[in-house]
Amino acid sequence: MSFLELKDLRIHFPTDDGLVKSVDGLSFSLERGKTLGIVGESGSGKSVTSLGILGLHKGGRARISGEIWLDGEELVSASAEHVRTLRGKKMAMIFQDPLSSMHPFYTVGQQIVEAYRIHNDVSKKVARKHAIDLLGRVGIPQPDRRVDSYPHEFSGGMRQRAMIAMALSCDPELLIADEPTTALDVTVQAQILDLMRDLQRDFNAALIIITHDLGVVAELSDDILVMYGGKCIEYGTTEDIFERPEHPYTWGLLGSMPRLDREPTERLLPIKGSPPSLINVPSGCAFHPRCAFEDRTEGRAKTEVPELLETEGGHLVRCHMPRDLRRAIWENEIKPNLEAAS
C-alpha cells in the first residue's frame, strides 16, 4: 500500500438548495518523496479534497464516505480527536493568502511556537529557538528579529515563507500546499516554488500541490491529477499531461496556461463557459456543455457518465471519445495550435 491512498472518496454537503457533491468518487495514491499536482478550476473540489484529507470536515455537516489511508491508517473512520493529533504533525498544510491565513493578533513566532508545542512537549524557549531556525531555513533574513514581527509587518513573499515554516514545524510526512503562490507576484512565485522543491527534497515528504495553474506544477510534480466537477477526469505523470493529454478539458487548461516562454502580449485561450453546478450536475459527461468535441461522441456525452479508464501505463482519462480519436485530435488540431502560439 502506498503512503497516501484515497479510495472512492466522496464529500457531500447537504444545503437548502440540495446536495452539493464537492468530491464525488476520487481515488489516487502518493508515495513519500513524490509530488502530486491537483489541478482544476475553482469549485472543482480540489480544496475540499485537501481539507478532507486533513480531517477538517469532520464534525461538520459534510457527509464523507470512501477511504483515506495514510501510512497504513484509515482516516475517514478514525475519531476526530485522533485525526487532530496527526494534523500539523504527520500532515500539514500551507494555505493560499497568508495574510488572512495567519492570525493578525499574534506574532509570526508565537504562531509557529504554538504549532510546534501542540505536538512536542518542549519549553517555550526551545520552541522559540526552533521557530527561529525554521524561519532561517525558509530564507527569512534576520530570523531572530523577525520572529517577533506580526504578519502584517511582513511582505507577501516573506509571509508565505513564514507560513511554510509553520507547516514544517513538526517535520510533516505529508504536506499539502493549497494555491501556495496565487497571491504572489511572478518572481516571488518562482522563489517560493524553488523553496518548496528544496524543502521537499530535504524532508522527503509527500507533497500535494493544489492549483488552478498548470504552470505551477509543471516543474514540481511527478504526477498530475486534473479535477472537474468533483471528479478526476485525467491522471498521469507530468509528462503524460503535458505531452500526451487526452481530455479536452486538459487541452483547455494547457491552452489557457500563461508561460514564461511566451510573449506576455499574446492572448491566452480561455475555456468557454463556466464551471458546472455541483448540485445539478450536467447529465452524462459533466464537461459536455463546454466541450468543443461533444459532437464526436455519438451523443453519449449527454446521456452517459464516462468512466475513468486507463489509456496507457497508468495514464487515466474520463472521456467517451475513443482513444485513437483523442490522440488524433491532440496531434492534429490542438498541439499545432499551441505550438504556433509559442
Place this chain on the structure above:
Amino acid sequence: MTRRSLVVATLSGALLLGVAACGGGSTSTSPSGGSTGEAAAPAAADAFNAGIGKVFNPSDKKGGVIKFAISDDFDSVDPADTYYGFAWDFLRVYGRSLVTYKPAPGQEGNQVVPDLAESLGQASDDNKTWTYKLRTGVKFEDGTPVKSADVKYAVLRSLDKKTFPNGPTYFNDWLDLPKDFVSVYKTPDVKTDSAIETPDDQTIVFHLKKGYAGFDNFAALPGTIPVPQAKDTGVKYREHVVATGPYMFKSAEAGKGYSLVRNPNWDQATDQIRKALPDGYEIEAKANADDLDNRLISGDVQVDLAGTGVQPAALSRVLGDPALKARSDNPTAARTWYWSIIGDVKPLDNLDCRKAIQFAADKVALQTAYNGPFAGGDIATSLMPPSIAGHQDFNLYPAGADNHGDVAKAKEALTACGQPNGFAINAAYRADRPKEKQAGEALQQALARVGIKLTLKGYPAGDYFALYAGKPSFNKENNIGLAANGWGADWNDGFGFLSQIVDSRTIREAGNYNMSVKDPAVDALIDKAMTTADATARNGVWAEVDKKVMEDSYVLPAVWAKALTVRGKGLTNVFVNDAYGLYDYLALGVQ
C-alpha cells in the same frame, strides 16, 4: 420621571395640614397618645379604616426601631426651614414647640395642647400680646436646660428667609419687629424686645402688629422649637439639630437618610404628651415610590413618611385584596384639587361664561381623573374642604342628578354671557402630573358638549407658578383661562387654608398660587375674619369667603383629597391625627 413626579406632585401640593384652631380651645393636658385605647385589646384585628377615629392596636410596650421611608425627602429637618406636613408631624419626636396638636385620633387631634409651655398662651385683651410660661426641667440633648431665650432665638432665626427659605412666614408678617432688624446673623445686636420679650428664663412674650386670636396655631409652628444659639450653624444646623424631644439625631444625611436614637436628657416627667415607645427611628429618603409601597406591604418598611398614599400600582392591589385592604386607611386631607378660572382672559371676564364652565364640568369624570374616590377624594362643591373648621356644605352649581354636568344650565349661562355657541380658551396643567392631564382631558370632553373648546397646555411643574400659570401676564398672553391648581391647609381653619389663595392683594408679578380670585368683597371678608375674636363667628366669616368665591365662579373645585395609606406591619398605637391628616408619628410603637 412620570412615576416619580406623581409623588413629588402630591407632596408639594400637600404640604401642610394642620389643626383645628378651636380658637384658644381646650386647655386639656391629658396624658396623651392612645389614651382612648386603655382597654387595649391584644394584637388588634385588621380592618379597613381601623386607624381612623380610633387607635389601632394600642400598646404601651417599649423598644424596637420604627422604619420609615419616603420617596422624596424632608425639605429640611431644621424646624426653621420646613413646610411639609409630614415634617411638622415627625419633628415632634425630636423637638418640642411651645404648644402642639394633641396626639389623639379623630377630632381630638385638632386640639392645641401645651408642650414646652405649661399651658396655652395668655392673650392680652386686644390679642396683640401673648405670654407663655415654659416648663421647668426641660433640657437639650447635651443636658443644658432650655430657657425662654432659646425659644426667642429660634423664632428670630427662622425669620431669615435668605438662610431658611422653606418655612412659613407667619412670624415675619405678624411680629412687631424693629425696622433695623435684618436677621440674627447680620444684625445680632439690634434689640428685638418690641417683638419678643423674655422677662425671665421661663417666660416668653410675643408682641404682634395687630391682634390675632388664633395665635396658639403660630405657637404650634416648628419655629418655636428652641435652638441653642451657641450650637446654631445657620444652614448647617440641619446636619445636627439639637434635640429637646425624647429622640436625637444619630445621623442626618439629606437625600439619603436619617437615624434617631433615644435622648438621655429627655425627662418623661416634663412631658405629658409623649410616651416615647420605640428605641429609635430609621428614615430612608429618596426611596423608589413603587418599591416603597411593596416594602410597606411586605413589612420591610413600616411607615411611608410622606403619607400621601400608595402609588396607582399598589392602589389596585390593595383595593383588590381584602386582607390588604383591611390593613389600609383612607384618611381625608385638608386639601382641595381644583382649577382656577381666570377672569383676566376673555370671555371669562363675564361671570356667566365662568358659570357655564361650572355647569358643564363632569364632576364624576374629574374625580376619576384624580384617581377616584379612595386615592383621589370626594367630589368637591366648594373650595374649602370639610375638615376645615367652619366648613359649610353648599352646591351653587348642581351638576345634574348623576353629577356628570348640567348641559342645559351651561347653555343658558352661555347665552346669558353672549356666547351661545361657546368659545375657545387654553387650559394649563403641570405636564409631569398625569392626574392633572387626565383631569384636563375630562374637562375638555365635558366642555366640548356646550361648545367650549379647550386646548390643553402642559408646563413643567417646577416652574409652573414662577414662569407659567402663576404669572398673570403669561396667562393673558397665552389665553390661559383655566389652570390646574391645588392647595393644602397650614392648619385646619379658614385662615390656614384660604388666606394664601383667595386674597387678591397677595397677587404679584409671578409665583402666585392665587391665579384667579380677584374680588374686593372677598378681600373685605378676609379682613373681617381676621378681626373677629369669636372663633365660631370667625369660622362663619371664612365660610362666607368660601361661598363668595364660588358665587364669583373663580374656582372650579374638583375633589377634596383623600389618600389610601397602608398600616405597616407590627406597629402599635396607629391612628390618623386630623391635624396632619397623617398617622400620628409621636404615638407609634412597635410590637
Place this chain on the structure above:
Amino acid sequence: MVTYLIRRLIGAVVMLAVVSMVTFSIFFVVPRWAGATPVDMATRYVGRTASAEMAQVAAQRLGFLDPVIVQYGRWVKAIFVGADYDYGAGVEHCSAPCFGYSFLSRLPVWPDMLDRLPVTASLAIGAAVIWLIAGVATGVLSALKRGSFFDRAAMSVALAGVSLPIFFTGLVSLVVFSYGNPFRVTAPGSTYTPFEQNPATWAYNLLLPWITLAFLYAAGYARLTRAGMLETMGEDYIRTARAKGLPERSVVVRHGLRAALTPIITIFGLDFGLLLGGAVLTESTFSLPGIGKYAIDAIIANDLPKVMGVTMLAAFFVVFASLIVDLLYAVVDPRVRLS
C-alpha cells in the same frame, strides 16, 4: 505616542469645556429666552408663600442677577480656586475642585458626588463582571451552536433583555425574589452597605441590582459576541489554527474569541464609562443612593448646581473611557499603531 496622548488629553479638556458651556446654557440661558427674569427663576427656591422681596433676595443669594457669562465664569473659577458661600451663621469655603453649591440642600456638590460614587462604582463593577461573563459566554455558545435550540432560546432571551426596561425587570425581580419571600435571594432596594463595612452584605444587597442591570447589558453583549464569533470563526486563520492540530477549545478561545473581543472591548469601555456617570434607572428602581439617583433627584428638584456637577462628572467618565479604549485598542490589536 506621547504627542498622541497630549493631543487626546487636550481634546478631552476642550470637550469637557464645551459640555459645561452647553449644559450651563440650557439651565441658565434658555429660560431667559423663554421670558423668565432672574427673580422668576429664583421663585423656585423659596418657600410657597414667599413674597416678591424674598424672591428678590433669593435671586441675589443665588447670583441670578449677574450676567450669565459672569455666573459661568464664577462657576469655572470655583473649580480651580474654590468659592465661598454664606450659610447664614457664617461663610463656608468650598475648596477646589468646587463644582458648585446646591441651591436646596445647601451643601457643596463635589463631596456629595464623591460620597455617592462608590455606590455607582459598586453597581457598575459588579454588573459589568456578570454581564461580560454571561454575555460573552452565551454569545460564544450561540455562535458555535448556531441554529440550535440553545441558540434560539438564548437569542430570544437576549432580545427580551435589550427590550425590557430596567424599571420593569427590576420591579418584577424584586417581587419574585425579595418582598415577603421567606427564601429571599436578596435584600429589597436601598440597602446599600459600603464594601469596607461588610463585603458579604455589600454583595448580598447589590445582587439583584447587579443581575437586573447585567441582564440588560448581557443581552446586547451576547448578540454582539455571537455576531463577532460567527464572523471570526469563518476567517482563514481559524482554518489555519485547526490545520495545526490545535484542540477545538483553543481554536475557539485563543483564535476566535480573541479576535471577536476587540470590538466588544471598545463598547465595553464606553458603556462602563457611561455607567459610572450614573445608572439612573437601576439606581432609582432599587433606591440606591448613587450618582444616577442623585442626578434624577437633582433634575426633579431643579437643583441646577447638582445637575451641572453630575453632567460634568458623567462627561468626564465618558471622555476618559473613550481615551482608555483607544489606548487599549493599540494593545489588543497590533495592527493599530498610535502615531
